[in-house]
Amino acid sequence: MGRHRSSEQDDRTRLFECCDCGRRYAFVIPADDTSAKCSRCGATLLSIPGNSLERSRALVLVGIVLIVVANTMPFMSISIKGRVQQASLITGEIALFDQGLWELAALVLFTTVVAPALKLGAMAYVLFGIALPRRLPGLRMVFSWLERLRPWSMIEVYLLGVFVAYVKLKAFATVEVGVACYALGLLMLLMVTIDWALSPELVWRAMEERGLLRRPVAAVTGPLVLCETCDLVAPEARGTSACPRCGGHRHFRKPDSVTRAWALVLTALALYLPANIFPVMTVVSFGKGESDTILSGVKALFYGGMWPLALLVFFASITVPFLKIGGLMFLLVGTQRRSQWRLRDRTLLYRIIESIGRWSMIDIFMLSILAGLVQLGSVATIEPGIGAVSFAAVVIITMFAASAFDPRLMWDAAGENR
Numbered sequence: 001m002g003r004h005r006s007s008e009q010d011d012r013t014r015l016f017e018c019c020d021c022g023r024r025y026a027f028v029i030p031a032d033d034t035s036a037k038c039s040r041c042g043a044t045l046l047s048i049p050g051n052s053l054e055r056s057r058a059l060v061l062v063g064i065v066l067i068v069v070a071n072t073m074p075f076m077s078i079s080i081k082g083r084v085q086q087a088s089l090i091t092g093e094i095a096l097f098d099q100g101l102w103e104l105a106a107l108v109l110f111t112t113v114v115a116p117a118l119k120l121g122a123m124a125y126v127l128f129g130i131a132l133p134r135r136l137p138g139l140r141m142v143f144s145w146l147e148r149l150r151p152w153s154m155i156e157v158y159l160l161g162v163f164v165a166y167v168k169l170k171a172f173a174t175v176e177v178g179v180a181c182y183a184l185g186l187l188m189l190l191m192v193t194i195d196w197a198l199s200p201e202l203v204w205r206a207m208e209e210r211g212l213l214r215r216p217v218a219a220v221t222g223p224l225v226l227c228e229t230c231d232l233v234a235p236e237a238r239g240t241s242a243c244p245r246c247g248g249h250r251h252f253r254k255p256d257s258v259t260r261a262w263a264l265v266l267t268a269l270a271l272y273l274p275a276n277i278f279p280v281m282t283v284v285s286f287g288k289g290e291s292d293t294i295l296s297g298v299k300a301l302f303y304g305g306m307w308p309l310a311l312l313v314f315f316a317s318i319t320v321p322f323l324k325i326g327g328l329m330f331l332l333v334g335t336q337r338r339s340q341w342r343l344r345d346r347t348l349l350y351r352i353i354e355s356i357g358r359w360s361m362i363d364i365f366m367l368s369i370l371a372g373l374v375q376l377g378s379v380a381t382i383e384p385g386i387g388a389v390s391f392a393a394v395v396i397i398t399m400f401a402a403s404a405f406d407p408r409l410m411w412d413a414a415g416e417n418r
């Protein structure tokens with residue numbers, strides 16, 4: 001994909017910048033069903049699946065039906081000694097709220113109901129909006145918000161939480177899985193497919209072609225800046241940081257990246273201790289209460305003979321947060337020491353840290369399901385504990401820390417981007 005000769009540098013030649021290492025490329029956007037990777041660090045520069053827009057439109061419509069079913073139909077029910085308790089998708093959030101843990105209730109509600117619904121709604125608005133003869137208001141704004149919403153829709157993690165909760169409940173109760181649970185499973189597959197099928201670049205191009213945006217400046221001179229929201233590389237305009245395509249704020253590198261990432265990592269480290277010391281939940285049965293920390297929850301699964309699940313929860317709840325905190329510190333120190341050691345591998349480590357962070361929410365989601373379902377008075381009641389709040393804070397703060405860190409700084413510091 002070499003640089004095209006200047007005589008060929010027509011309208012279709014676009015500049016790209018690898019958002020993981022900062023290398024610049026100029027090429028004509030390839031035809032459908034192709035993708036381009038950064039030759040230096042291996043990051044995906046651009047991915048255009050075949051029939052992207054048509055496929056995404058169909059998937060979004062199915063997704064809206066599924067999300068309505070998942071949120072209105074019964075989700076799961078349990079019976080212990082003749083007492084039956086039924087739950088819908090938001091019963092757990094209500095239980096958390098009733099127990100005074102409104103931060104957790106809000107977090108679970110946002111990541112499992114609000115964010116997925118907003119994501120599908122916004123996608124439908126934009127995907128159908130760009131095909132309508134009439135100009136819809138706010139298309140550009142809605143689509144740039146969609147990009148920011150992406151990491152917060154956690155249906156796939158929630159589903160794994162459902163699975164862990166199901167296995168735990170199965171040990172002492174009769175569990176029935178409702179229609180909503182199946183709908184959620186399908187919705188998860190669908191969300192993954194949409195993320196793969198929808199090429200944001202094509203949506204932006206469609207908006208450009210319809211004259212919904214100002215055309216990006218084609219000039220190659222001047223200080224170029226990558227827009228982290230829409231991936232456009234365009235010269236900086238005097239007096240404004242706004243992206244000419246999506247209107248988002250642009251910075252040459254993420255502002256105060258190292259300082260902010262350090263502050264967030266250290267905060268997460270401080271919270272890691274209470275998250276593992278204080279109980280995340282208490283099971284009260286016939287007047288007797290038994291508290292579980294994250295580690296004792298894993299132990300209980302292990303001694304209950306469910307060791308694959310014990311390993312999964314151990315990995316997601318104990319190893320992943322620890323790896324994230326340690327990994328980010330390692331990347332930060334390496335950047336500050338201007339290390340040239342294995343830049344490509346360190347960039348890969350960053351990508352892993354950034355993508356696995358959300359999986360630590362399994363325990364929190366499991367807790368919200370258990371707290372919602374096991375409300376059987378004196379027979380059995382599960383109360384969420386204060387440790388869960390610290391734990392959720394660790395997960396969220398490390399996610400913010402990973403997004404505050406700018407991996408291009410590693411390459412800058414090693415002198416690779418001169």
Ligand SMILES: [Zn+2]
Pocket residue numbers: 018019020021022023038039040041042043
């Ligand atoms: Zn790269």
Ligand SMILES: [Zn+2]
Pocket residue numbers: 227228229230231232243244245246247248
């Ligand atoms: Zn932009």
